[in-house]
Amino acid sequence: MKSEIEVFRKFIRNKGLRKTPEREQVVRAVFAIHDHFDVDELYALLRRENEKISKATIYRTIPLLLESGLIQEAYFEDGHLHYEHIYGHDHHCHLRCLDCGKVIEFTEETVKDVEGKVGERYDFLVTGHKLEVYGHCGKCRVHK
Amino acid sequence: MKSEIEVFRKFIRNKGLRKTPEREQVVRAVFAIHDHFDVDELYALLRRENEKISKATIYRTIPLLLESGLIQEAYFEDGHLHYEHIYGHDHHCHLRCLDCGKVIEFTEETVKDVEGKVGERYDFLVTGHKLEVYGHCGKCRVHK
DNA sequence: CTACTGTTGCGACTCATTCTCAATAAGGAT
DNA sequence: ATCCTTATTGAGAATGAGTCGCAACAGTAG
Structure with a gap:
């Protein structure tokens, strides 16, 4: 490479x-x-x-x-x-804590399938995606 | 409601x-x-x-x-x-054309499953997500 | 090496967003 | 209903990210 x-x-x-x-x-x-x-x-x-x-x-x-x-x-x-x-890295998505702002990277293959389906449905040549999942991390839930 | x-x-x-x-x-x-x-x-x-x-x-x-x-x-x-x-609307994601900037909304249930999986894996209480898929729409591909 | 033209650095500029502060007006207490 | 406290508003100044114009500089083709 x-x-x-x-x-x-x-x-x-x-x-x-x-x-x-x-x-x-x-x-x-x-x-x-x-x-x-x-x-x-x-x-x-x-x-x-x-x-x-x-x-x-x-x-x-x-x-x-x-x-x-x-x-x-x-x-x-x-x-x-x-x-x-992103060059040389597997694609990953972000999981963000709305309280402390911490960002965790995760990989999830199923999103690739979505790309294909959606591209076909709307006649797009899909080149990528950005998925951000957010919520409250364990630590921040405890501190409440 | x-x-x-x-x-x-x-x-x-x-x-x-x-x-x-x-x-x-x-x-x-x-x-x-x-x-x-x-x-x-x-x-x-x-x-x-x-x-x-x-x-x-x-x-x-x-x-x-x-x-x-x-x-x-x-x-x-x-x-x-x-x-x-978003209140009163089904959740939807965005498909954006990188050339003309057009944004199409689409719904995709499988992303919900990702929320659950990821939340469990990292001990997050997931409250939502944002998925943007991008690429080149049919019209813009023709114009090249 | 020369000429052409893309690139850099600097500071000025633009534009979105936040802040300051005096005037105003919610809303609880009387 | 009126008063009092204090949150909220509007206007404009201030901030800060990002862009632009321009003169000096430096790739690159020939």
Whole structure:
């Protein structure tokens, strides 16, 4: 399997865009975070490493990462979007506690079937889905 | 079944909040729109009816509607959240075209089963879910 | 190496949402 | 019905995420 940076380079080339160190640093940072992330976290990580990449460039790189299939939007919280890398990972869904905000990842095959059924029913070429299940975790139920 | 305004009044009373005409106008407006909506649309609708309710009040009412279970977040698009009323409606999921942005609602029972399974597996009291399936609709595939 | 043009960084800008605060008005107590 | 306390409202200022314009810079094709 190709590394994420190879996938990215191929994507960039196919789109006729330019390979730049800034973009590649962003890709590296994204895959260095093994969790959900937002733009500020990427920026902080890069600054910690003394990479001087502007936030604008990060914002400009995000759509490329989305389009190349390396990352996807995970959820909207605290007034901004959070992402996660998906390349090289099994697809997973999120289980969120409405009280403490904890997010658990889980995998569930049956959702794949839904994709197929729905795509056929409405003549869609389905490329993915996002399932978020929410409720109250055990800990938070006890504290009431 | 209780009307949405009754549900809202009960919620307000239980929370020790005050029943105000502004809040009730917002509830009315929300249920007058039979589709997804955002804050601007609510505001425009109320203005058209010559209700002079400030946007701040609408923003302050949204969390109450969410907490009372009358509405839920539907999706994030164009830089802001969109909502939909859910009280009195069967639960449904969204199928979105990544090209033209069209959103189709569909119902799918099997997702309910996922809720149960996952809730048990992680000791969650599951209260709901949000499933968005995306891809490319027939029309947009032709136009390429 | 050169020329062309895409990309970057910076700061200014936009726009959604929240906050501040004075004026208003629920709602319980009298 | 009136008073009093305090939640709520409206208006505009403030915040903060994300975008844009532009001049300097740097890939890449030839």
